[in-house]
Amino acid sequence: MRIPFETMQAEFKRVLISIGFSDSKADACATIFAENSRDGVYTHGLNRFPVFVQYVKDGLVKPNAEPALLKLSGAIERWDGNLGPGPLNARCCMDRAIALAKEHGIGCVAIRNTNHWMRGGTYGWQAADAGMIGICFTNTTANVPPWGGIDPRLGNNPVVIAVPRDGGHIVLDMAVSQYSFGKLQQYHSNGDELPLPGGYDKEGKLSTNAAAIIDSRRLLPVGFWKGSGLSLMLDLLATVLSQGKSTAEITKSEAEYGVSQVFICIKPSADNNEALIEQILDYTKGGTLINDDESIRYPGESTLKTRRKNMEEGIPVDEAIWAKVQSR
Amino acid sequence: MRIPFETMQAEFKRVLISIGFSDSKADACATIFAENSRDGVYTHGLNRFPVFVQYVKDGLVKPNAEPALLKLSGAIERWDGNLGPGPLNARCCMDRAIALAKEHGIGCVAIRNTNHWMRGGTYGWQAADAGMIGICFTNTTANVPPWGGIDPRLGNNPVVIAVPRDGGHIVLDMAVSQYSFGKLQQYHSNGDELPLPGGYDKEGKLSTNAAAIIDSRRLLPVGFWKGSGLSLMLDLLATVLSQGKSTAEITKSEAEYGVSQVFICIKPSADNNEALIEQILDYTKGGTLINDDESIRYPGESTLKTRRKNMEEGIPVDEAIWAKVQSR
Numbered sequence: 001m002r003i004p005f006e007t008m009q010a011e012f013k014r015v016l017i018s019i020g021f022s023d024s025k026a027d028a029c030a031t032i033f034a035e036n037s038r039d040g041v042y043t044h045g046l047n048r049f050p051v052f053v054q055y056v057k058d059g060l061v062k063p064n065a066e067p068a069l070l071k072l073s074g075a076i077e078r079w080d081g082n083l084g085p086g087p088l089n090a091r092c093c094m095d096r097a098i099a100l101a102k103e104h105g106i107g108c109v110a111i112r113n114t115n116h117w118m119r120g121g122t123y124g125w126q127a128a129d130a131g132m133i134g135i136c137f138t139n140t141t142a143n144v145p146p147w148g149g150i151d152p153r154l155g156n157n158p159v160v161i162a163v164p165r166d167g168g169h170i171v172l173d174m175a176v177s178q179y180s181f182g183k184l185q186q187y188h189s190n191g192d193e194l195p196l197p198g199g200y201d202k203e204g205k206l207s208t209n210a211a212a213i214i215d216s217r218r219l220l221p222v223g224f225w226k227g228s229g230l231s232l233m234l235d236l237l238a239t240v241l242s243q244g245k246s247t248a249e250i251t252k253s254e255a256e257y258g259v260s261q262v263f264i265c266i267k268p269s270a271d272n273n274e275a276l277i278e279q280i281l282d283y284t285k286g287g288t289l290i291n292d293d294e295s296i297r298y299p300g301e302s303t304l305k306t307r308r309k310n311m312e313e314g315i316p317v318d319e320a321i322w323a324k325v326q327s328r
Numbered sequence: 329m330r331i332p333f334e335t336m337q338a339e340f341k342r343v344l345i346s347i348g349f350s351d352s353k354a355d356a357c358a359t360i361f362a363e364n365s366r367d368g369v370y371t372h373g374l375n376r377f378p379v380f381v382q383y384v385k386d387g388l389v390k391p392n393a394e395p396a397l398l399k400l401s402g403a404i405e406r407w408d409g410n411l412g413p414g415p416l417n418a419r420c421c422m423d424r425a426i427a428l429a430k431e432h433g434i435g436c437v438a439i440r441n442t443n444h445w446m447r448g449g450t451y452g453w454q455a456a457d458a459g460m461i462g463i464c465f466t467n468t469t470a471n472v473p474p475w476g477g478i479d480p481r482l483g484n485n486p487v488v489i490a491v492p493r494d495g496g497h498i499v500l501d502m503a504v505s506q507y508s509f510g511k512l513q514q515y516h517s518n519g520d521e522l523p524l525p526g527g528y529d530k531e532g533k534l535s536t537n538a539a540a541i542i543d544s545r546r547l548l549p550v551g552f553w554k555g556s557g558l559s560l561m562l563d564l565l566a567t568v569l570s571q572g573k574s575t576a577e578i579t580k581s582e583a584e585y586g587v588s589q590v591f592i593c594i595k596p597s598a599d600n601n602e603a604l605i606e607q608i609l610d611y612t613k614g615g616t617l618i619n620d621d622e623s624i625r626y627p628g629e630s631t632l633k634t635r636r637k638n639m640e641e642g643i644p645v646d647e648a649i650w651a652k653v654q655s656r
Contacts, residue, residue, distance in 0.1 A: 073597055075403050076433035105404035106436045108594060133565065148624045151615035161561040163568065170564060172557045196552065204618075222551025224524065229500045229627040233489040236498060236608055237461065240491065243598045248611035266436060269401055270571045280564055283576035287479035290532075296476045299557040 002314030003322065009034035012049060015328045019056050021063040025088060032087040036119040037315045040306035043182030044119040046317055050324055052085075052118075060257040061085055061115050067092050075104035078242060081114030083258060090117040090136075091126065093263040098130045101265035109263045112244025116256060121173030121303070123263065124162030128169035133266040134162040139238045139247050141256040143217045144177055147228035150204065152217045155247040156180065157234040162300075164268070165277050171300035176231045177219035184210040184219075238262050330642030331650065337362035340377060343656045347384050349391040353416060360415040364447040365643045368634035371510030372447040374645055378652055380413075380446075388585040389413055389443050395420050403432035406570060409442030411586060418445040418464070419454065421591040426458045429593035437591045440572025444584060449501030449631070451591065452490030456497035461594040462490040467566045467575050469584040471545045472505055475556035478532065480545045483575040484508065485562040490628075492596070493605050499628035504559045505547035512538040512547075566590050 012030035017023065033052075037045025055061040065084030069077060077096055081089040093109040100107020117123065117138055127134025140155035156177035163170045175181070179198040187194055188210040197206040199213035199220045206220070207213055221227025239246040244260035285296045310316070340358030345351065361380070365373025383389045393412030397405060405424055409417040421437040428435020445451065445466055455462025468483035484505035491498045503509070507526040515522055516538040525534040527541035527548045534548070535541055549555025567574040572588035613624045638644070 071597065073595075074431065074433035076594070076597065078597065103402065104432055104434075105402035106432075106434055106592075108434045133568070145615065146612050146624045148618055148622055149612075149615040150618055153612045153615045153624075161558075161565070163561065163564045170561070172561045174551075174554050174557065176551075178551055178554070222554045223502075223504075223506055223549075226502045226506070226550045229502065230489075232608070232612055232626060233491065233498070233500045236491045236605060237489070239604050239608060240461070240596050240598075240601050241594065243600055243604070246604060246608045246611070248607055264434075266404070266569065267401075268568050269399065269404065269406065270568075272571055273568050276567050276571070276574060277564060279576055280560070280567060280574045283574070284474050284477075284481045284560055287473065287477040287481045290476055290478055294476055296474045298560060 001317055001319050001322065003317050004314050005034055005038050005311055008037060008046065008315055011325055015053060015325060016063070018328065019053060019063065025064060025085070028091070029085050029087055032091070032118065032122055034315075036122065037317070038307055038310045039119075039121070039303050040310070041119045041121065041182070042316075042318070043186055046315075046325070047321055048118060050321065053328070055115070055255070055257070058255070060255055067111065067114070075100050075107045077109045079109060079111040081111050083113055083115060086115035086117040086259075087122065089114040090123050090261065090263070093261065094123040094126045094134065094136065094265070097134070097263040097265040098127060098132050101132050101267045105269065106266045107264070108241070110238070110241035110261070111263075112242035112260050113258050114261055115259065117261065119173065120158040120160040121171050121300075124160040124171040124173060125169060127265050128162040128164040128171060131164050131268070133164070133268055134160065135264040136160045136262060137234045137238060138261040139235045139250065139259055142247050142251040143181070144219045144221050144228070144231055145200070146232070147221075147225040150218075152219075153247070154221070154228060154231040155235060155250075156219055156221070157231050157238075159234060163277065166274055167278075168304045169300055170277070170298050171303065173299070176221055176227045176234065178222055179210070179219065181214070184214050188214065329645055329647050329650070331645050332642050333362055333366050333639055336365060336374065336643055339653055343381060343653060344391070346656065347381060347391065353392060353413070356419070357413050357415055360419070360446065360450055362643075364450065365645070366635055366638045367447075367449070367631050368638070369447045369449065369510070370644075370646070371514055374643075374653070375649055376446060378649065381656070383443070383583070383585070386583070388583055395439060395442070403428050403435045405437045407437060407439040409439045411441055411443060414443035414445040414587075415450065417442040418451050418589065418591070421589065422451040422454045422462065422464065422593070425462070425591040425593040426455060426460050429460050429595045433597070434594045435592070436569070438566070438569035438589070439591075440570035440588050441586050442589055443587065445589065447501065448486040448488040449499050449628075452488040452499040452501060453497060455593050456490040456492040456499060459492050459596070461492070461596055462488065463592040464488045464590060465562045465566060466589040467563045467578065467587055470575050470579040471509070472547045472549050472556070472559055473528070474560070475549075475553040478546075480547075481575070482549070482556060482559040483563060483578075484547055484549070485559050485566075487562060491605065494602055495606075496632045497628055498605070498626050499631065501627070504549055504555045504562070506550055507538075507547065509542070512542050516542065
């Protein structure tokens with residue numbers, strides 16, 4: 001089943017208003033959720049929406065909280081998210097980073113006490129749409145064991161890097177675990193094995209069973225010791241710059257809320273960017289393929305194709321989840 | 329055999345003067361090479377020194393070239409390295425990024441036409457010693473196939489993230505390949521197999537043979553498709569921000585020179601950093617160990633131990649390479 005973008009956005013908005021969102025906040029938040037599904041990231045669009053609603057009902061996400069500027073110092077700002085909706089706080093922060101970069105060439109915004117931003121790529125596309133290089137990352141609850149350890153003590157801390165481009169932005173959106181939670185859930189609900197080990201089961205064996213890994217919360221970091229180190233650094237940066245909760249503190253709660261995030265924008269200053277970017281993409285994509293049926297793609301390349309298709313034909317939905325949202 | 333730091337530095341300086349370095353540039357460059365060995369990164373200290381000398385003799389590295397500021401725009405600077413020694417250019421850029429961060433809270437310096445910076449961590453420690461969060465990365469010649477491709481078309485683009493800390497800075501220094509070239513060379517010269525596949529051999533099979541991977545120039549990126557995407561983004565950022573050579577351009581030459589780099593510093597603004605950092609490290613290191621004989625370490629932890637030992641007992645050297653340097 002496929003649902004038109006406008007219908008999905010309107011349904012999300014209706015539900016959000018019913019749980020206490022103001023009209024304008026419901027509209028903005030519904031748009032982000034619908035756009036995530038529109039762009040093919042169903043795990044952080046429709047499929048995640050019921051969880052988000054539950055978080056609001058549980059009081060973990062405050063629907064109408066406004067983020068507040070705590071400190072401005074040159075091209076850096078520090079904000080408190082006041083536990084408001086993660087997607088709205090993140091949009092606000094990336095807007096501020098864009099404004100700082102317009103003024104100073106580069107800008108950095110850190111926010112504490114915010115909530116899950118859903119698809120991190122959303123804010124990369126936002127920066128690139130404004131003509132900016134965007135970099136952002138978030139910490140999470142512990143779900144990755146540090147290298148040499150058994151217990152999950154690191155987050156899989158998604159990081160986003162976006163470069164604006166006339167022919168379609170280049171947007172990397174990756175958790176530092178080999179598979180994001182969303183991907184694990186997708187493999188699990190499709191009943192598929194992971195193509196590569198994605199973590200450890202409860203017995204400590206490397207596993208391709210998504211359910212076993214979700215259960216153990218022992219996701220494998222990208223590059224083993226390297227992803228372990230990278231995850232730690234991202235948590236340090238997010239926590240220190242926002243003066244917020246670290247993965248250690250976030251994990252003390254049953255639910256993941258009150259996380260710390262960083263948004264950086266850089267203004268590309270020169271005119272030759274498009275030629276340089278095309279040169280890089282042409283070279284990268286121009287080599288011999290392992291499988292002639294598949295192409296070498298840049299991050300974000302398939303997003304635009306999916307977006308176009310889903311806007312034309314409607315957004316594919318999990319019928320049970322869609323029915324659940326409609327019946328609220 | 330172990331050599332005192334001062335002896336090693338003096339030998340490097342003598343050789344550099346003999347190939348045309350001014351006294352002050354020879355001194356600064358020799359110090360960086362000796363410090364790299366002092367900190368245990370022998371592959372980019374003594375062991376790399378003869379290659380560096382050859383690059384100077386081949387005219388690829390201009391010993392007395394000065395980097396030049398091309399454009400200043402708020403908290404961003406763009407420089408031309410004029411093909412000078414990579415370590416000196418990188419030191420200069422990180423100094424400028426530190427100064428910009430002192431003024432604006434955050435600063436970004438991009439440099440084109442520079443050369444291999446040897447150990448990237450050098451500039452992370454430099455930023456952290458100045459009390460700054462430091463982030464820097466470089467592009468390289470192609471040595472990693474993009475995901476889905478056979479030919480090396482991406483660099484392994486090392487990236488450094490440093491967080492200052494009273495009890496010893498936390499400094500991540502990682503190539504986006506599972507093993508850096510230095511590590512591959514180390515395994516190769518020790519005659520050891522890699523503990524995990526590090527790339528593909530010429531037949532396209534995943535391999536734990538370092539020599540076969542060095543030969544094929546088909547290093548495996550961290551996290552497979554993820555490291556492939558990350559490598560592309562780092563090349564895009566370095567090339568666009570510096571308006572310099574991309575991996576595509578660098579690879580056209582037989583030798584790797586004239587690369588592009590980015591240096592970012594952020595001033596941590598709050599007083600609570602040390603407590604937050606210790607909380608994160610305590611939590612990360614405090615979990616159950618896989619092997620009771622080994623601890624969970626943070627990036628840079630062993631560097632300080634090695635530094636102390638090598639300053640007390642002398643720096644261990646490969647005797648053949650040391651003899652080669654001495655005989656110059």
